[in-house]
Amino acid sequence: MTKPATAPRRSDATKAAILVAARERFAADGYERATIRAIARDASIDPSMVMRYYGNKEGLFVAASAIDLRIPELGALPGKHVGSVLVTHFLDRWENDDVLTAMLRVGVTNEAGAERMRAVFAEQIGAVTVGVCPVPAEAAHRAALVASQILGMALARYVLRFGPAVEMSRDEVIAWLAPTVQRYLTAETP
């Protein structure tokens, strides 16, 4: 029952090519400027194929932005290094996956994108905070604080390409942000 057991179709390759192109365009241009025609051109197919396989533009975005933050298991790790591990993880994810940049760019101008972003971060970061922060009732607040710092750095570094934020090395970024995240997660309420 784990596999849908549907036979592989010839069109699977096309569908996948569309998704790859869509992710790149959404990440580079945001929702409005990423046109179906441009995506189809990148995937070397006709625009009408996009409609056939994904219904409409929003359906394409939903399919293209399916995402798993793959936050590592923190239970077994030393509690004092949670911040460092998290920041490192997110830098890796952002530099190796267009979907994150796409979600950020789209979420700012498109309500569906914003909703998706809220859901992903609330669930996946929230899941971590409940196990780590001292006041479980505050887990959502703590998650929001962590998200604000991580998204802010992603914004400055990968979207706005703010000079000094780009020039900083990975290790510098980690050294500065880790204590912040650590504090948001584990410090007493100020």
Add this chain to the structure above:
Amino acid sequence: MTKPATAPRRSDATKAAILVAARERFAADGYERATIRAIARDASIDPSMVMRYYGNKEGLFVAASAIDLRIPELGALPGKHVGSVLVTHFLDRWENDDVLTAMLRVGVTNEAGAERMRAVFAEQIGAVTVGVCPVPAEAAHRAALVASQILGMALARYVLRFGPAVEMSRDEVIAWLAPTVQRYLTAETP
């Protein structure tokens, strides 16, 4: 010589109305979805007036996003509260001025908007950091860190409307972010 000494024209009111409407639309919808037609409708005038007074859409955005962060003088204040003062100031500014949200929304999908944002934050936050941080050569890095945290919170709270980030009170946000900003500004290099 301080005043341009140009007589006030009858069209000044119209120009101002266009700017107000433009700021609202850019802030609410971002660059692409904020159409000149919609802005003109809000201002109760014809779309062609926008072209006459501001040349084209980009010119309108440039005029509408002229901004001064009005960062308070920090020299005379107690050095230990710089973080708190800065965070409070930015929360005020963001809640009372559409231009900041507009810049954030537009900067994410429009290169000209991104450039404007880089310039504003580099100059105006950078000007503060040089006077406060212990290693003047690092002022730009420190400014980027401060910007990342402040922009991240603005993104979560005012643009994405991330539930927990919205629910936090002003004082809670200040209490959590102030130490972060303070550390980015004044702490020794980690």
Add this chain to the structure above:
DNA sequence: AGCGTTGGTCAACGCTTGTTGGCAACGGTA
């Protein structure tokens, strides 16, 4: 009163967008 300048409307342009339906080639099945 007559003039040029200014403020504003209207209708249209060329273009791009998302989206649709028709039609031709392919491939497995009977």
Add this chain to the structure above:
DNA sequence: TACCGTTGCCAACAAGCGTTGACCAACGCT
């Protein structure tokens, strides 16, 4: 071979966009 679902391309649609130029109305001057 004849059939039928699948895969794909093509051409077109209606709508919306930024932008333009012609035209009218009101004002300030002499």
